[in-house]
Amino acid sequence: MEMAAPVSSAPRTVGEIYRDYTARRAGLVRALTSDVEEFYAFCDPEKENLCLYGTPSGSWEVSLPAEEVPPEMPEPALGINFARDGMKRRDWLSLVAVHSDAWLVSVAYFFAARLNGNDSVRKRLFNMINDHPSVYESMVDRKQRENKSGADNSVKSKTSTKVTRLAFFFVMQRSSDGKMKNSRSAAVEDGFEDDEEHSETLCGTCSGLYNSNEFWIGCDICERWFHGKCVRITPAKAEQIKQYKCPDCSKKSSRQ
Numbered sequence: 001m002e003m004a005a006p007v008s009s010a011p012r013t014v015g016e017i018y019r020d021y022t023a024r025r026a027g028l029v030r031a032l033t034s035d036v037e038e039f040y041a042f043c044d045p046e047k048e049n050l051c052l053y054g055t056p057s058g059s060w061e062v063s064l065p066a067e068e069v070p071p072e073m074p075e076p077a078l079g080i081n082f083a084r085d086g087m088k089r090r091d092w093l094s095l096v097a098v099h100s101d102a103w104l105v106s107v108a109y110f111f112a113a114r115l116n117g118n119d120s121v122r123k124r125l126f127n128m129i130n131d132h133p134s135v136y137e138s139m140v141d142r143k144q145r146e147n148k149s150g151a152d153n154s155v156k157s158k159t160s161t162k163v164t165r166l167a168f169f170f171v172m173q174r175s176s177d178g179k180m181k182n183s184r185s186a187a188v189e190d191g192f193e194d195d196e197e198h199s200e201t202l203c204g205t206c207s208g209l210y211n212s213n214e215f216w217i218g219c220d221i222c223e224r225w226f227h228g229k230c231v232r233i234t235p236a237k238a239e240q241i242k243q244y245k246c247p248d249c250s251k252k253s254s255r256q
Helices: 014-032 036-042 080-086 089-112 119-130 135-147 160-171 185-190 247-255
Strands: 051-054 060-063 216-218 225-227
Touching: 014 036, 014 051, 014 060, 014 089, 014 119, 014 135, 036 060, 051 089, 080 089, 089 119, 089 135
Parallel strands: none
Antiparallel strands: 051 060, 216 225
């Protein structure tokens, strides 16, 4: 595939952002379903760090990070080709699909953060996006149809139906000024949190199990999660933190 065209004009309305999202999603779904053999061949582990892009025109491409994209614009997962031969093909494609879902939502909310709207605008966009199956879900459903011809695949798996929600709330939940939120509190407040999804998540300080009734915050360095009370971070304070470092990572940084 050719190098993706730069974003010539950023979407300016919820409708335009939604159309941009659906076009990029269509390209990514095609890469992981009907064009999967071509996509797989492009991801040569011997090449440099590669990303999978969905473009506003509805196509897809595998390439290096695009230099013309604004530096603050979210980038897809880097180096997907390096893991290709180290995993089962099905698992690798599933991993790429989940990362693609997270990237799609991050791009949509990168544009949405520029709108002069409130939380209701972003929730409206989320509802429009969540009406579509995720990239992962589309890939799994197609595989099921191929493997079980004639079978009833109307009931989707519990895991797949939550991909878009988790990508939105835990990867790309943004405040009104476009900054990332590290806390789990937003998901709890909106009622989409599911204890079963995080039943094995332990606090990095006290090793206590995850509980949706408590405030948690994630470290951007080691990616561990902590009770807010264990690291003395309140929800209000978390909103002011651009990049959270847990106590252990802060100590490591000070020693370097």
